[in-house]
Each structure stands twice: as C-alpha cells, then as structure tokens.
Amino acid sequence: MISDDTLREGMQGPGISFSTEEKKKLADKISSCGISRILVSYPSAHQSEWEIAKYLSSRNRFGEVYGLGRAINSDIDRIHSSGAHISLHFPFKYNSLDEVYDSIKYAVSLDWLTEVAVVDVTQYGINQLMKIVKRLSDLDVHTIQLPDTKGKANPKIISEIVAQAKRITDSKIEIHCHNDHGLSVANAIAGIEAGCDYVDTTFLGIGERNGITDTLTIAQYLLDTGLIDKESVDHMRSFSEEMLNIIIGKAGLSFFKNNLPNIGDNISTHTAGTHAAFSDVFGGTRFSVNVYTGRSMIKRILEANRLSIDDQDLTSLIENIKNISAEEGRTIPAAEIIEEAGRYVQSD
Ligand SMILES: CC(=O)SCCNC(=O)CCNC(=O)[C@H](O)C(C)(C)COP(=O)(O)OP(=O)(O)OC[C@H]1O[C@@H](n2cnc3c(N)ncnc32)[C@H](O)[C@@H]1OP(=O)(O)O
Numbered sequence: 001m002i003s004d005d006t007l008r009e010g011m012q013g014p015g016i017s018f019s020t021e022e023k024k025k026l027a028d029k030i031s032s033c034g035i036s037r038i039l040v041s042y043p044s045a046h047q048s049e050w051e052i053a054k055y056l057s058s059r060n061r062f063g064e065v066y067g068l069g070r071a072i073n074s075d076i077d078r079i080h081s082s083g084a085h086i087s088l089h090f091p092f093k094y095n096s097l098d099e100v101y102d103s104i105k106y107a108v109s110l111d112w113l114t115e116v117a118v119v120d121v122t123q124y125g126i127n128q129l130m131k132i133v134k135r136l137s138d139l140d141v142h143t144i145q146l147p148d149t150k151g152k153a154n155p156k157i158i159s160e161i162v163a164q165a166k167r168i169t170d171s172k173i174e175i176h177c178h179n180d181h182g183l184s185v186a187n188a189i190a191g192i193e194a195g196c197d198y199v200d201t202t203f204l205g206i207g208e209r210n211g212i213t214d215t216l217t218i219a220q221y222l223l224d225t226g227l228i229d230k231e232s233v234d235h236m237r238s239f240s241e242e243m244l245n246i247i248i249g250k251a252g253l254s255f256f257k258n259n260l261p262n263i264g265d266n267i268s269t270h271t272a273g274t275h276a277a278f279s280d281v282f283g284g285t286r287f288s289v290n291v292y293t294g295r296s297m298i299k300r301i302l303e304a305n306r307l308s309i310d311d312q313d314l315t316s317l318i319e320n321i322k323n324i325s326a327e328e329g330r331t332i333p334a335a336e337i338i339e340e341a342g343r344y345v346q347s348d
C-alpha cells in the first residue's frame with residue numbers, strides 16, 4: 001500500500017537536498033521499515049540521480065524501484081537505462097496529449113510496470129479525468145497515479161475519483177496528496193477507503209512546497225486496520241525521529257514553522273524546475289535550488305537580481321550549481337548563484 005517518495009519528493013522540500021551517499025543510507029533505513037515500493041530519483045535531472053536509481057535497482061532491498069521523469073522519450077530512455085522502473089508525469093499544461101500518449105506507449109513497451117501521474121487532478125471535471133484514466137488503461141499502463149499536485153482537493157473529491165477510476169480500469173490506482181491546505185492525511189485516508197492500491201508518502205511529509213502525506217501517520221492508521229505490522233511501524237517511528245534531526249541539520253528548525261499549511265512560507269516555494277517552467281500554473285515566487293532546478297528557475301532568480309547571461313553560460317552555471325548540490329548534499333542559496341553568475345558577466 002505505501003509507496004515511499006522520500007528520496008525524490010522529499011528532495012523537493014525547501015532547503016532540502018541529499019547527496020548520493022546520503023540517499024543510499026536513507027534507502028537502507030526506509031527498507032528496514034518494511035517498505036518495498038520506492039521512487040528514488042529523477043534520472044534526467046543529474047548524473048547523481050541516474051546513479052542512485054542504478055545502484056538501488058541493482059540491489060534486492062526493494063521489490064520495486066522507480067525513477068521519475070517527463071513523458072518524453074529522452075527521459076524515458078534515461079530512466080530505463082538505469083534499470084529502475086519507469087514513472088512519468090504529464091506536462092502541467094498542454095494543447096494536445098497525442099505526443100504524451102505516444103511516449104507513454106513507448107515506455108510501456110520497455111517496462112510493463114510503467115506508472116503515469118495525471119498531474120493536478122483537480123483541474124479536470126470527473127468525466128474528463130475518467131476519459132484520461134480509460135485511455136491510459138487502454139495503453140496498458142500498470143499504475144495510474146491521480147495526484148493532488150496543488151494540494152487543493154478534499155476527501156470527498158479524492159474518494160470520488162478513486163472509486164470511479166477503480167470502476168473503469170484494472171490498472172492499479174495510486175494517490176499522491178499535497179498538503180497546502182493541511183488535508184494530505186485526510187485525503188490519503190479517503191483514497192485508501194475508496195480502494196486505491198498505493199498511497200505515496202514521505203517521512204515527515206517533506207516534499208515540494210509544504211509536502212505530502214506523512215509515512216508514519218498513514219502507517220499508524222494502517223496498523224489500526226491490520227494492513228501493516230507493528231514492527232514496521234516501530235521502525236518508521238525511530239527513522240522519523242532520525243529524519244527530524246536530518247531535516248533540522250539541513251533546513252534549520254524554522255523549516256517546521258515554514259512548512260505549516262495555509263500560512264507557511266514553504267507553500268509558495270518551488271524546487272522542481274518543471275514547476276518554475278509553468279509559472280502560470282504554479283504561483284510560487286520563492287525558490288529552493290538543488291539538482292532539480294532548471295533553466296526557467298535560474299533565469300527567474302537572475303532576472304530578479306537584474307542579471308542576464310547568455311544561453312551557453314546559463315548551461316554551464318546550472319551544471320556547476322547541480323554538481324555542487326549533488327556533491328555536498330545541500331541547496332544553493334540565491335546569493336551563491338548570483339556570485340557564480342557574476343563571474344560569467346565579468347568575463348564577457
Ligand atoms: C508534480 C511533480 O513534482 S513532478 C516532478 C517535477 N520535478 C522536477 O521538475 C525536478 C527535475 N527537473 C529538472 O531537473 C529540470 O527541470 C529538467 C532537467 C527536467 C529540465 O530542465 P531544463 O531543460 O533546464 O528546463 P526547465 O526546467 O526550465 O523547463 C522544463 C521543460 O520541460 C517541459 N516539461 C515539463 N514537464 C513536462 C512533461 N511532463 N512532458 C513534456 N515536457 C515537460 C517544460 O515545458 C519545459 O520545456 P521548455 O524548456 O521547452 O520550456
């Protein structure tokens with residue numbers, strides 16, 4: 001039931017970044033918690049993300065190891081070459097889904113366990129969403145994820161979409177609930193009660209903006225329903241305590257104040273490069289920079305500081321930023337990005 005997303009979604013939490021060595025250690029702990037399904041990285045983001053996907057998928061610690069990417073052939077090839085199972089997300093805005101479906105067909109031809117996230121489910125009417133579910137099911141997508149990407153859903157909505165999806169497809173249904181309105185746990189429980197097959201969680205609920213459903217809270221709920229054993233929950237509790245110190249070490253104690261739903265700063269902070277690329281979909285104006293950044297985000301940070309560099313320099317600036325972040329397991333503050341960028345401006 002639990003699909004752990006701490007190593008990928010968790011690394012989208014403001015101020016959070018993990019090096020490859022840190023991810024290996026965290027993966028060991030997660031597997032000791034009895035979790036067998038895990039999404040570990042975004043292989044097209046950086047070499048380190050490909051390496052951890054390769055490392056974890058070549059070991060027998062988990063039943064299913066996934067890497068995430070865009071529904072485009074180059075991201076699919078990158079994930080597949082790591083040996084991880086393919087997890088794809090739709091674009092956040094589109095005119096047509098034809099090319100997306102072609103790429104998904106390609107992914108399924110490589111990996112029968114392919115999973116696809118129909119991002120931001122609350123943008124659709126229920127009939128339109130079910131048409132998409134049916135189309136993915138006809139393409140033999142193994143797992144259809146229905147994520148509340150913007151954290152705007154409520155338990156009634158999640159219950160309705162999961163129940164309807166389960167009626168029209170034999171594909172597995174997965175939910176992924178963001179916490180902007182503080183409803184990620186209630187929404188996940190509504191999805192479980194409505195019959196979903198998997199629920200995405202992260203330890204301490206860390207993730208993009210103010211995160212998603214917390215693993216331990218859901219495990220505690222599943223314990224009461226008999227779907228998980230007490231030993232696993234005990235391991236999750238002690239790992240959650242360790243994570244608390246890891247997160248404070250990386251993002252400071254104020255992380256937990258900023259991470260409050262509805263009022264915390266984190267709800268307007270983005271890490272995902274692809275989110276910054278769709279600024280009319282995601283309104284956030286604060287950025288946390290690690291290997292998940294992209295051109296759109298770095299350009300916006302430079303523009304806010306009245307700096308502009310040419311395309312080639314931007315490529316090399318982003319490469320440097322991502323390398324430092326991956327090696328040192330830390331986010332890169334705006335001041336450091338500006339200083340790095342300044343070197344390109346001066347050398348022109
Ligand atoms: C809901 C979620 O959290 S899904 C997970 C999102 N996670 C991330 O975005 C983290 C990893 N991202 C990255 O490392 C970078 O954004 C990269 C490597 C993917 C791309 O970086 P860049 O090439 O510098 O592009 P940038 O980040 O500015 O923009 C993303 C591009 O992907 C496109 N895109 C985004 N999602 C999709 C998708 N599902 N399918 C196709 N294209 C997509 C955008 O339209 C944009 O294209 P453009 O460059 O033609 O405008």
Ligand SMILES: O=C(O)CCC(=O)C(=O)O
Nearest residue numbers: 089117119120147149176
């Ligand atoms: O977990 C995934 O597969 C990606 C989707 C996601 O993170 C989201 O929509 O918020």
